[in-house]
Amino acid sequence: MFEILSKISIRESPGDYGEPLIKNAQSVPLAMENFHPLNPLENVKIGFVDGGNNILFLSPGQAVHMIRLYYSIFKDSKKMEYGRYTFILDTRIMVEENAFDVRIYDVNSSYIFPERMRIGIEEIDEREKIARIGAYLRRIGEWLLVNRIMDRCDIIVRDGSLQTGEKKEYEYANRVFEHVNASTIIGFSKTCSLLTTGGYSLVAAIHHLSRMHGIKAPWYYHPVAKNISTIRGDMFVVKLHPFSEYAFRVEVYPENKAEKALGSLIPQSNDPTFIGYPYGLIDADVNARITEEEAKIYRNLLYNNADEFSRLQANAMNAHDLISEVR
């Protein structure tokens, strides 16, 4: 095993990275002049939004999901306000209508979602569509929450891309972009799978380039590509702390406010837990998370109240999990 593993080179330092490879966009060759210094900006109200979801009951025709949405607004490292909202979704398939009927129970009476939603099966791109309802509505909920707090923030940072996947999600995202007045929206992706034409990680290539040329963080890299049609705003790569091992892909809308918006993230990005990553997003992640332990408690409650047929329905999909637990 060791022999095989040692043969696989994961220590390659490319001489030529290639160009950014971005769908439906005109890529811009990697160049030194695209690095720009970033200056910290204080006294800015920054909102952070994130969501979490977990599945409590799954059968082919019915699923129960739990969603949690969280936001916080920071000003100069101090949390000014926050909100944490939990929802239970009871989704049932309507076979003839080719849609899902989702009943939404609003645990904290936040009124972010309507009480009921009809989701067309074609709206969800992935397989096992009923299982994906939770993640789909969580993303919609995040947009709704961004919309709700937008007026109270100078900048809103959303965990993940500003790109929208499913069809309906785009509508909710669009509502946000249409109502942006004084604020700026940042999509901050902690992971990025974009490549260069050389087959390398785009973020790693830019980060490596900065190191090769001794460019001291904080910096942002722009432009990565021109006329990107899949996202609103523009795409950047940022490194927010000189001692960080990480650079990140971000999208900013409107793009002309990017330098100030990204500069305002610098004072947020010196927490040693994850240096170079905005603390507000760590906080949002922790508070939005629905852990397996928590989900298990609710699963047990639900199963204890389920009738025999519901349990048999669940068994149609849980054999894999059961086998995974065999030691």
Place this chain on the structure above:
Amino acid sequence: MIGQIIGGSYGEIWIRQKSGERIELGDLLVADDILLQVFDLEYGSLMEKNDIARISGMQLEGYGDTHVHENELRNYILVKAKPLFNLRTRRIPKHLPSFFNILRRASSEDFKFLEKPENAIYLGKIRSGSKILDVPVYINGKDALKHHILIPATTGRGKSNLVKVILWNLIGKSYAGVLVLDAHNEYYSYKKNGKNYGLKYHPDAKNNVIYYSTNPPVGERALRVNIKKVKPWHLREIIEFSPAQEDALYLYYKEYGEYWIKAILASGMNGERNEIKGVKPETLASLQRKLKVALEIDINKNGEVYERGKIFSTREGERTIRDICDFLEDGKIVILDTSSLSQNLELLISEMIMSEIFSRYKSYKEEGKLDYKPVISVVIEEAPRVLGEGKSNIFGTIAREGRKFNIGIIAITQLSSMIPREILANLNTKIILGNEMSSERKAIIGSAAQDLSKDDKMIASLDRGEAIISSIFTKFAIPIQIDSFEELVDRERVDRKRRENLLLFE
């Protein structure tokens, strides 16, 4: 709001301290109606152990500008507390306060249920950590004294201050007589910062505090005891006798009564024919030597016994032991200055007095008069000297049986572990002062009237004057701050002056 319950179990409730608050070891907190006491403090963090070490490394090794955001949320002090008392039912709590309960500090209002008992002795004020609440703590003096009191502590934690405070509060209280063997001559009168202190300065001292010394100041009593008052059994604890010698002692006592010592010393001198059949000359010679050394006496060529030391006399002191016992029976504090006596002589005197008291009180019990007599207690410093393993003396008897006869001990020690468990368990009130020695703390905790198994760190951290009372007469182990004796005396002086001024105006 100073913290919130976040877990734990019945004997160990975990509390997250609110940022900006400072909870101390020994602090008294209230959750629902339950009084809790803090027995341990730890650091708590939502961050992983390795992250914390890395953060510290970055900050120490200069990795640029780093800042732990929301430090107060992510890092905290974890407080461990135990339930002490249910303030509503006034019983030992048998349930946990509710989860996530927000705690508050205990206030003097919470202790209104503590009543002043009959024959109250004031011990100090309730202490929450190092903060003093204005709640006086009393115990029933008569009960506590006859059930014995143990004061365990290491040097400098305020043992003699505590005894002085107790005695000060007992002066003039006819329900108790206390014998004090004052090895450092520090109870009756001493000077500090140019001022006079001591039990002598109590307003009722004149008729209630009796002082004996081998070097008495003018007007005080001389501590002189006639050798005729020494009985063979008094000597057992201070002299090691062979069985033959012990037999000889009793034979002489039987034959010569209170002149037995003189008879032994004079035996074989100037043709005296007072040997007793069966006592070998070498046994007699050895006894003579031992008695002379122990009692600091000798005999001249004319067969006259004379004293070499300060305490035993051939002519004076015939009434001393009886007088002391009478004073004790009258409910007075009797202080014997034993500072210039050897430890053995001090023991001998106390043995003589307490044997007499024991014998008297035994008779009172038989005659049905005991209820009319005050309880009598004896203060013993370095208690293991007389209560240690293998000791067979009047103090062991008092510790085991004294309660039946209204006789008690106030035992002071640094080494509780040297006192047998059976006796420790009989000392039913323990006023525990600070103690750094873990083996000693273990002995105290193991024999306390309440479960103090979590109090180890608390006892180690008790500062001078801070104490925990564990008693069968208290509803829970009460943390107290003992008054400074000198401040007590000063306060009394101020009060007296005020009273005198008032009288002038009347």
